[in-house]
Structure formats: C-alpha cells, structure tokens
Amino acid sequence: MFEIGRLCVKIAGRDAGKKCVVIDVLDNNFVLIDGQTRRRKCNLRHLEPLDKIIILTKNASNDEVIRALKEESIECEEKKEAKHKQSQRPTKKKAVNKKLEEAKPKKVKTKEAKETKKENTETVEKAEKPETKKKSVKKEQKSVE
Amino acid sequence: MPAPRYRSRSLRRVFVRVPSGKSVLHYRKRKPSKPTCGSCGTILKGVPRERPFKMQNMPKTFKRPERPYGGVLCSKCTRVKIKAMTRQ
Known part of the structure; x- marks a missing residue:
C-alpha cells in the first residue's frame, strides 16, 4: 500500500x-x-x-x-535557505567600546603638538598668578587691622 | 490552632522549608482542575495544571502540544478526526 x-x-x-x-x-x-x-x-x-x-x-x-x-494542485512552502542570522541580543559594552576606539584616529605626539600644549599652560598660569597676589595682599591688610 | 481564616480547607497547605531550616506551613490557593479532551474526556498530556498568573508567563509551546487541536483534543481523537476529514 x-x-x-x-x-x-x-x-x-x-x-x-x-x-x-x-x-x-x-x-x-x-x-x-x-x-x-x-x-x-x-x-x-x-x-x-x-x-x-x-x-x-x-x-x-x-x-x-x-x-x-x-x-496535483497541492501547494508546499518552499524551504528557505538557512542564512547566517546575526544575533539580536544587545552587544556587550566592552566590544562596542573597542570598536569605537579602533574607529577613532589615534593621537600622534609631534613636536608641534607639544609646543602648543606648553604655550597654553603658560598662558593659564599667567592669568591665575595676579589673582593669588591680590588675595595675599588682602589677607595682610586684614592682619594689620 | 490556625487563624480562623485558615481553618477551612478552601486553601491548600504547603510545607515550605525556610532558610533557617525549619519547615513552615503556608496556605496557597488550589490548582484548577486538569484539562480534558473535548471529545472523549481523558486527561490531556502536555498541558500544565497551573493558575492563570503562572500560565501567562509561560511560552506558548509550554502550554499545549504543538499539533492541530493541541490542548483541545487528545492525540487519539485528533487522529480519528483527521482520518475522517481525509476520507470525506
């Protein structure tokens, strides 16, 4: 049969x-x-x-x-080819951070960059110094009074 | 003596082992009746006997066998029904 x-x-x-x-x-x-x-x-x-x-x-x-x-007029679902599915789970933070770091352009230390840094620091120090002097003067005045 | 509200047997009694090692009597609601076949009345297999709040959290495939009339008819009755339908 x-x-x-x-x-x-x-x-x-x-x-x-x-x-x-x-x-x-x-x-x-x-x-x-x-x-x-x-x-x-x-x-x-x-x-x-x-x-x-x-x-x-x-x-x-x-x-x-x-x-x-x-x-025979009997319809079948055609079998789909098994594709490599990407997992839908959220990717781990570490892996994402690594990728971002790789994508960023790496900082290259050059002489010019160093010089510009130095200049910036000097200007900041100069701007701060007079304020400190003023404070010290005020303190002295108070002590005299 | 248990508290007056627990004296009737409308709640079932469950012995629960607590972290200290004691076994304590807990009162829980009774389970629903077992699901049965729609045509012959036998108890269905593969269908859990739980309260609705537990059934809600279960996936669909845990709640009934995955065949036509699953969770409604028993396997024998589905065979008979499908055979009858094909022979018509």
Missing part, C-alpha cells in the same frame, strides 16, 4: 493534517516522506494513505517533490 509515490496525510505530530509523498520504503514499518511536511523518516501508523500515486523516482529531491505536488 505504501509504495514510492503514494500520496498520504500525516495523522500524528506537529505535521498532522499535512499532505506528503512516500519517497522511499525503509522497512516494514518505516518510510521516507517529503512534501508539505518536513523530509523525514515516518512510521506507517502515522500516515493515512490517499488514493493517488505520483510518479517519482526513489529518493527524489525536495524540488522534484514540490513540483510534482504543484501539478
């Missing part, structure tokens, strides 16, 4: 109610199926045979089976 090309309906499991074709007979109890279901080994107890037989070769490929079923 379960010869190659027999159209069946799966009764048990998560593919229950879906149509499939027998591709290979493995054993007295097991066959290989493909179609609307996943391509897998299946117990005969989990199949309900229909009255149609599709002409297929032994171990026919998934594309061939889908094409044959389309002719």
